[in-house]
Amino acid sequence: MEELEQLRGELQAAVDPDQTMIVVCHGTGCVANGSQDVTQALKNALAEAGEDIKVMPGIKTTGCHGFCSRGPLVIIKPANVFYQQVKPGDVEEIVAQTILKGETVDRLLYKHPQSGDALETTDEIPFYAGQERVVLQNIGQIDPTDLEDALRAGAYAGMAKALTAMQPAEVIESVTKAGLRGRGGAGFPTGVKWGLAAKHGDVEKFVLCNADEGDPGAFMDRSVMEGDPHAVVEGMIIGGYAIGANVGYVYVRAEYPLAIKHLEMALDDARALGLLGENILGSGFNFDIRINRGAGAFVCGEETALMRSVEGKVGEPVPRPPYPSDKGLFGKPSVLNNVETWANVSRILDRGWEWFAGLGTEKSKGTKVFALVGKVNNVGLVEVPMGIKLKEIVMEIGGGVPGSDHFKAVQTGGPSGGCLPWEDAELPVDFDSLIAAGSMMGSGGMIVMDDRDCMVDVAKYFLGFLEEESCGKCFPCRLGVPRLRETLNRFSKGQGTVEDIDDLYSLAEAIKMGSLCALGGTAPNAVLSTLRYFRGEYEAHILEHRCPAGVCKDLITYKIDPDTCTGCRACARACPQEAISGEKKKPHTIDESLCIRCGMCMESCKFGAIQVF
């Protein structure tokens, strides 16, 4: 342990904190927007400027900074000057102005959405100011492919403390006292789970990391693995030590190639330094981690199905009991936690349970990472203290809803969760409040919807997702989810009766109570939560044959307002059905019998002359 701290000290001393460092985000979002080209352009420009620069700045590529809608992001340290939507063509100016003269390039700065002021540094930007970064503390700071950089930021300090100064039972006690609850969905107390497996004594055991993130729109775990893989590795070593396991498995979906690559590099580097493998840090504790690629089945995120998949069997859930803490992977006591939970474990051991227990609410400690997506200005990855109001996340950190002062609904918890209405804007976001409101925390997807989103259609979407992803083993889920969707399909065509709504409740109850695993057990939530808060919208479809949001194709018509139409012909050109006719410079009309209600005319109209009824 002394050697590790000595190495850490040397590494930290080798870097001058005042030296200019150009940080380029290489998270998946920024890479997709061309950040690799920006990095290359920066290298070229710096080489070209050559002798004009007194002290050559370093370039560091990091994981996701979270502000994905503004990527590619370039941050100049130590002043934290924040440049957004940087293109390779902007690089020359950055080097000439900021690096050589120390002046900011104003046009690349982020503008405050309300005041329009240019904000210079990350700390001033509301998106970052409202966050509390614990799990994400190193992401965006460190190069995830460089163990030395991770060590500088404190990686493996918690593990060293656990392995050399604490008994396994003390580690479990720390995690229990910290109040950490599983970040994968259900919020089961992590320390309790560990204790259940540890009590089996000296038998073979396993720890597993659930990295089979599959909720639509969710990318929290991917970002953590890509941006700070060592936090996950460290957490798993600590967990292995605590319960007495010598082997860990990371079950990660094959669709995450960058996460797998960074994890593999982290494992190799950690092994080379003696942080993983036999006799870690001279403690006598042996532990190694293997990576298992999943083929992308959503149900394999369910713990028993995940374990069957690791065993090489069909990824279908099996009934509990026996619980995995008694009979899990290969029939041995096993502990499965998700990526974010393992990363939290590293922080708790490093900074102490007292610190962690001071964050969040009474029953939901710590922070939660959310993937904020949908109709929100600041799409991206955010980490907030538990108990923060829903409104603060969406309207302040998220920068609000484009063109509106409120959201219609926020969907949390993925397909298992539910939709919360604007009336719940003040709702504290923690495990128990979300459940009471008919949704759930889930793994951290947060989809913002506005008045143009139809709640019947949203429920149908999630049911369609689950219908495809149901493993088909148990009857209530395999048969029931498609039948729920069949009923909603009729609603969206304006068919059905109010009695059908009662039937929906009854069938939903049967699926919830009767299903084998949590996929089926929570599948009806999309229907139940939208019915709870938006029943009027359902009734509008059934009784008035009307879709208030203007989404359900069978219930809407597009019309051109003759007073506003200028006859510019833009809509007629856009229409794939050639359903729009009219003379140039005279009001046009839509032939309803040809119209397929795709909405392309409405998008093409610059004058707002096309409306949906």
Next chain:
Amino acid sequence: MLNLTIDGKKVQAEAGWTLLDTARQHHIEIPTLCYHEAVEPFGACRLCVVELRQGDNSRLVASCVYPAEEGLEVHTMSEKVKNVRRWILEMLLSECPASEAVREMAAEYGVDSTRFEVRNPEEECILCGLCVRACAQVVGANAISTVGRGAQKEIGSPYLIPGEACVACGTCVTVCPTGAMRARFDRVRGVPEVVMAKAGK
């Protein structure tokens, strides 16, 4: 011995018995479709659900896999239980309307028609997986598999490629609760080699 109550009646169970074992031992009827004594219980059809009550808490569990425990209060015919069974049976009526066994069981629960769309009026298979488990656990041939996922799931040979693993013993046809396996037998077995030889292939 473990002491528990089923539908208000005090019963005893041996350690290792499931709730279904216990109920049947005491002549309490619980319906099943995917259960067979010859193979490991699977917990898939969920017709055998029973309600466990503890104070104000209540939950449904599959009796074929849930172990008997001391002090359990089990209800086999509560409203919650019947609601699950009725919906499963109504959905089965639309999914595999040709199955006599399903129709009979549905009638017992007062379900004689379905509100849902019937896709294939000839369908008998309920996808209980008994054929798969019998072939694997009793015969040891592993010639049958479920293929696909969710609503697309079907019974066939692994990867739907007829293999040579089938020994044509007929066990799958015998355990099939609906008779659906009769029509699927050739799909699993493929064309026997003798026939192939005669055809000159």
